[in-house]
Amino acid sequence: MxxxxxxxxxxxxxxxxxxxxxxxxxxxxxxxxxxxxxxxxxxxxxxxxxxxxxxxxxxxxxxxxxxxxxxxxxxxxxxxxxxxxxxxxxxxxxxxxxxxxxxxxxxxxxxxxxxxxxxxxxLARVFAGETDAYAPCTAEAVMEMLKYEGIDLKGKRVTIVGRSLVVGKPLAMLMLGQHATVTICHTRTADFQGTCHNAEILVAAAGKAKMIKKEHVADGAIVIDVGINLDEEGNLCGDVDYEEVKKTAGIVTPVPGGVGSVTTLVLLKHLIQAAKQKRR
Amino acid sequence: MxxxxxxxxxxxxxxxxxxxxxxxxxxxxxxxxxxxxxxxxxxxxxxxxxxxxxxxxxxxxxxxxxxxxxxxxxxxxxxxxxxxxxxxxxxxxxxxxxxxxxxxxxxxxxxxxxxxxxxxxxLARVFAGETDAYAPCTAEAVMEMLKYEGIDLKGKRVTIVGRSLVVGKPLAMLMLGQHATVTICHTRTADFQGTCHNAEILVAAAGKAKMIKKEHVADGAIVIDVGINLDEEGNLCGDVDYEEVKKTAGIVTPVPGGVGSVTTLVLLKHLIQAAKQKRR
CATH class of the missing domain: 3.40.50.10860 (Leucine Dehydrogenase, chain A, domain 1)
Structure with missing residues (x-):
């Protein structure tokens, strides 16, 4: 892993x-x-x-x-x-x-x-797939993680857990823009385990501590953990049960030290873009 | 069927x-x-x-x-x-x-x-899931077809073929609002047949004549055809090969005489809403 x-x-x-x-x-x-x-x-x-x-x-x-x-x-x-x-x-x-x-x-x-x-x-520009829109920073941070790792999304099966307007939905649009096949699932999804397990890339953005267990993750899958929660002992943890999932996943992002560390940098990237735009 | x-x-x-x-x-x-x-x-x-x-x-x-x-x-x-x-x-x-x-x-x-x-x-309001937004008429027409038939979308596996801003993307948002599990696929999808076949509800909105064949449709699935194309003989047809698919699907919408007949009515529904809103 x-x-x-x-x-x-x-x-x-x-x-x-x-x-x-x-x-x-x-x-x-x-x-x-x-x-x-x-x-x-x-x-x-x-x-x-x-x-x-x-x-x-x-x-x-x-x-x-x-x-x-x-x-x-x-x-x-x-x-x-x-x-x-x-x-x-x-x-x-x-x-x-x-x-x-x-x-x-x-x-x-x-x-x-x-x-x-x-x-x-x-929001409308992100929905429309305009690549120069300022996307929500956390969603874009996920894309930066995948890009850094050199992962080509074209044709890939991506499952996003969570349908919020700050992560799940905009991330789905960014992923579609890179030609991924995107499934959005959530608390009401009937076959939640199967939907997650089907993914080559699984993004957990549900806001529920350690909800993604090893049975949700296919062997060798890429798991991106967007969650920031506190576990029973009051320690910071993600939506992914890291200790369980690391045994079978191909790639996992940790919490803390994962997506969250990139989010504010994306914000500053946008700031610099905005300044450049203004000065044109 | x-x-x-x-x-x-x-x-x-x-x-x-x-x-x-x-x-x-x-x-x-x-x-x-x-x-x-x-x-x-x-x-x-x-x-x-x-x-x-x-x-x-x-x-x-x-x-x-x-x-x-x-x-x-x-x-x-x-x-x-x-x-x-x-x-x-x-x-x-x-x-x-x-x-x-x-x-x-x-x-x-x-x-x-x-x-x-x-x-x-x-567009931003549809993206955000606000139910009183004026959604693109074709996307909303699909929802009206399902509602008329009394189909509860909660937890259902929906696959949408096509990612346009007039149908595929807004329809995905409307479906999510009804708690469906939504997959958006397209020309770049690796396992296109499997992705379609996995659906309980399959929506074809790709704009390619008769591209959905019987191998794309699970037994008993609901198939909504948004396509309006001309076939080889110059006749109006949908994205679904109706003659093939009708043998195994549970429900199919015809073309012509299906979604297209509802689209302009949705437009007029919005017009009446707009007039009501203005007079408040």
């Missing part, structure tokens, strides 16, 4: 991105992170993204709003950021508090700054 | 729609058909839609432009229609001539009038 480690994929991506930054002729792209409230998950993701952005020599600014901010006031503040010509890309941490109409904010975001694919324009 | 005939589905839809029109309190929704040039396919589709609209007591107006119209002029004319408060829904026949930037027109269309789902706002 082979592992695809996120750190290696990240290293390759960084090398390319460093070149892309240099090609901007001295301009330093700015990422803005918008956070409402003090949810620990948000803060942790924000810290990670900021650290990586700064380490690459990019600008990163956080705007933090009170959890009680009204919808109207948030719209006003969001639009200031959205329209600021110095802002190249926006990462808005979700979900927003209930008093804010999140759908409205998603429709407001400038498609050129929507590097995390929350707005309808980018 | 049983057939689902489009005419029966259409009849049931019409009954519901007649009630919906009555509920508009005397307001008569207006469909506008936009055609550029004199392509026979376009004219035939336009005639069919207009005839059906008028038969249901709806208003229908065609705007026909010269095939040589410039992009700028077409945008101006299109916006007049798009912004006219008396227009409830727009059917724009595509593809447009090459001098017109079709993508730009798609982005211009008022999402509230985009009853054929050409614009990014509706």
């Amino acid at each position: 082979k592992e695809i480690r996120g750190a290696e994929v990240a290293k390759a991506l960084k090398a390319q991105m460093t070149e892309d930054i240099a090609a901007l002729g001295g301009y330093i792209p700015q990422l803005v992170i918008v956070r409402v409230g003090e949810r620990p998950d948000d803060i942790s993701y924000e810290k990670g993204a900021a650290k990586r952005a700064l380490a690459m020599g990019l600008r990163c600014t956080s705007f933090v709003f009170d959890a009680e901010i009204s919808h109207e006031e948030f719209v006003m503040e969001f639009q200031k950021i959205n329209k600021d010509p110095e802002v190249d890309g926006i990462l808005m941490l979700r979900p927003l508090p209930k008093q804010i109409n999140e759908k409205e904010i998603e429709r407001l975001i400038d498609p050129g700054k929507d590097i995390d694919c929350i707005g309808p324009m980018n | 049983k057939e689902i005939r489009g005419a029966e589905v259409a009849k049931a839809l019409k009954a519901q729609m007649t009630e919906d029109i009555a509920a508009l309190g005397g307001y008569i929704p207006q469909l506008v058909i936009v055609r550029v040039g004199e392509r026979p396919d376009d004219i035939s589709y336009e005639k069919g839609a207009a005839k059906r609209a008028l038969a249901m007591g709806l208003r229908c107006t065609s705007f026909v432009f010269d095939a040589e119209i410039s992009h700028e002029e077409f945008v101006m004319e299109f916006q007049k229609i798009n912004k006219d408060p008396e227009v409830d829904g727009i059917l724009m026949l595509r593809p447009l001539p090459k001098q017109i930037n079709e993508k730009e027109i798609e982005r211009l269309i008022d999402p509230g009038k985009d009853i054929d789902c050409i614009g990014p706002m509706n």
